[in-house]
Amino acid sequence: MKLTMLGTGNSAMMPVYGCSCEACRLAMNDSQLKREKTSAYIEHDGQILLLDANAPDLLTRFPAGTINTILVTHYHMDHVHSLFDLRWGVGEPIPVISPDDPSGCDDLYKHSGLLDFSQRALPFQSFTWQDIRVTPLPLTHSKLCLGYAFEWNGHCLAYLTDTNGLPDETRAWLVARHVEWIITDCNYPPIECEETRLAKNHNDIHQVVQIAKDCQPGHLGLAHVSHDTINWLNHHQHTLPHAIQLLSDGQEITL
Numbered sequence: 552m553k554l555t556m557l558g559t560g561n562s563a564m565m566p567v568y569g570c571s572c573e574a575c576r577l578a579m580n581d582s583q584l585k586r587e588k589t590s591a592y593i594e595h596d597g598q599i600l601l602l603d604a605n606a607p608d609l610l611t612r613f614p615a616g617t618i619n620t621i622l623v624t625h626y627h628m629d630h631v632h633s634l635f636d637l638r639w640g641v642g643e644p645i646p647v648i649s650p651d652d653p654s655g656c657d658d659l660y661k662h663s664g665l666l667d668f669s670q671r672a673l674p675f676q677s678f679t680w681q682d683i684r685v686t687p688l689p690l691t692h693s694k695l696c697l698g699y700a701f702e703w704n705g706h707c708l709a710y711l712t713d714t715n716g717l718p719d720e721t722r723a724w725l726v727a728r729h730v731e732w733i734i735t736d737c738n739y740p741p742i743e744c745e746e747t748r749l750a751k752n753h754n755d756i757h758q759v760v761q762i763a764k765d766c767q768p769g770h771l772g773l774a775h776v777s778h779d780t781i782n783w784l785n786h787h788q789h790t791l792p793h794a795i796q797l798l799s800d801g802q803e804i805t806l
Contacts, residue, residue: 552593552594552703552708552806553593553804553805553806554593554734554803554804555594556590556798556801557801558586558588558589558606559586559797560586560588560589561588561589561753561776561777562588562629563777564587565584565585566579566585566778567778572778572782574782574785575778584799586800587800588630589712589775590603590604590606590630593701595680595682595683596682598620599613599619600620600622601618601621602622602624602699602710603622603631604621604623604630605630605631605633609633609636610636616642620647621646621647621648621666622648622672623647623650624690624696625695625696626655626656626694626695628657630713631659634647634659634666637665637666638659638665639664642665644665644667646670647668648672650671650697651673652695674687674688675724682703683702684703685700685701686700686702686724687699688724689718689721690717690721691717692715692753698711698712700730702728703806706731706806707729707731707732708804709725709730709768710734712736712774712775713752714735714753715752716749716761722762722765726766729769730768731770731806732804733762733763733770734772734774734798735754735775736774737755737774737776738776738777738780739756739780740784741757742755756780759771759795760792763792763794764792770796771795771796772798773795773797773798776797
């Protein structure tokens with residue numbers, strides 16, 4: 552089982568349009584530092600499972616017939632906009648498993664085309680993709696949002712974006728297991744005012760450190776990062792617990 556990060560940035564990506572901060576300047580001059588919107592895919596037994604659909608090269612990167620299933624974390628446009636192109640394709644229907652959000656995004660349900668939205672992911676109701684056990688985990692966001700844990704052959708990886716901290720029941724689920732990898736949202740550098748931090752829709756550095764402390768994963772990978780977060784990490788990453796690391800576009804994690 553291998554997970555590949557298609558993107559690791561937030562919706563502004565990197566470099567941010569019109570920005571001349573240090574992180575954006577570096578990304579303009581080094582393609583390896585550029586960041587697309589956060590999404591990923593899993594390869595297992597010759598099959599591909601997409602985690603959200605927002606990669607700019609999605610239709611060319613995954614030729615017709617290669618996408619087995621799509622898991623949607625939530626229906627904000629920056630996580631599903633490639634579905635609007637993919638739906639007009641020709642071929643076998645592609646299952647899209649998503650939170651039970653009755654509004655979805657724009658007219659995706661009404662004009663679904665190639666996409667089959669009939670299966671809903673429900674919190675803690677596990678299902679199987681290939682021989683991998685997939686468990687939807689509730690997250691804290693402005694729209695109904697789920698993370699997904701993948702358990703296979705004694706290994707466990709949790710993909711948790713977008714979220715502001717973790718709900719108690721999700722934290723308890725993770726604490727009860729040996730999780731090798733948590734991949735999670737880190738949109739903000741440290742926000743010192745707790746009231747301000749909790750009013751956001753995404754994690755800051757303090758919340759990520761708390762997740763690492765509570766859940767004790769082998770590794771915690773930072774995704775959905777902003778240029779502000781990168782600027783902070785460029786000068787302070789050495790202060791973080793050893794398990795926490797910044798992910799990059801194209802990075803592979805194999806279990």
